[in-house]
Amino acid sequence: MTMTKKITAPPQTSNILSPLPASGGDEAIEALLKAEGVRVVRIVSHGQASPAGFWYDQDEAEWVLVMRGRARLTIEGEAQERELGPGDSLFLPAHCRHRVAWTQADEPTVWLAIFFDARLAPKPVGA
Amino acid sequence: MTMTKKITAPPQTSNILSPLPASGGDEAIEALLKAEGVRVVRIVSHGQASPAGFWYDQDEAEWVLVMRGRARLTIEGEAQERELGPGDSLFLPAHCRHRVAWTQADEPTVWLAIFFDARLAPKPVGA
Numbered sequence: 001m002t003m004t005k006k007i008t009a010p011p012q013t014s015n016i017l018s019p020l021p022a023s024g025g026d027e028a029i030e031a032l033l034k035a036e037g038v039r040v041v042r043i044v045s046h047g048q049a050s051p052a053g054f055w056y057d058q059d060e061a062e063w064v065l066v067m068r069g070r071a072r073l074t075i076e077g078e079a080q081e082r083e084l085g086p087g088d089s090l091f092l093p094a095h096c097r098h099r100v101a102w103t104q105a106d107e108p109t110v111w112l113a114i115f116f117d118a119r120l121a122p123k124p125v126g127a
Numbered sequence: 128m129t130m131t132k133k134i135t136a137p138p139q140t141s142n143i144l145s146p147l148p149a150s151g152g153d154e155a156i157e158a159l160l161k162a163e164g165v166r167v168v169r170i171v172s173h174g175q176a177s178p179a180g181f182w183y184d185q186d187e188a189e190w191v192l193v194m195r196g197r198a199r200l201t202i203e204g205e206a207q208e209r210e211l212g213p214g215d216s217l218f219l220p221a222h223c224r225h226r227v228a229w230t231q232a233d234e235p236t237v238w239l240a241i242f243f244d245a246r247l248a249p250k251p252v253g254a
Binding site: 009010011013014015016017018030031032033034035036037038040063065067075077082084086087088089090091092093096098112114116119120121122123124125 | 136137138140141142143144145157158159160161162163164165167190192194202204209211213214215216217218219220223225239241243246247248249250251252
């Protein structure tokens, strides 16, 4: 009889800032980790913005963190765009309509995003 | 009759790198977001390391990312310590015994950690 040994060895370390995809084309979206109801994703922008009139309206909630670069987000109903730079994070509830108004063109903007199924009821602490 | 309006307004933006707790004392651990089976946590180290002979042996899996600073982790059974700097991330399966061998003393090391209940079966992509 063979035993199924629990795998506890961690995979290799990787770096979210390197290597980065080349600029040009679309935003580069790469899943880093998946769990039931959760996805951890890296997004790399090189000056991309949402098309005029386009709004993200997601079934999932999203927590997003800027690792490097700069961006501006528009939240529907807010008069002021949100300026985001390194370390800035924002929780976007499911169906909170938003768009990327601008990302820096001359260097990449690297985002870490965590998407949550609404049934996991994600909530920022202290908000 | 009043309708319960779905809350879709996002809270204020916050920054994971600022403000930071003062050095001295223990590592500073702060929950940023909670969901069912998931916690997103900021950890700030100022030279702390795990006590000699101490191993973390967690029921939860952990994905950890260094935002700034430097650290070395020891994974049980690995001859070489893992050196981690900005952008480095590592997935630690539940019950993967590990310890913090060293963190930089002269400036803070800021970690983003995501803890997952094992029942969510988190898995790094491509590992």
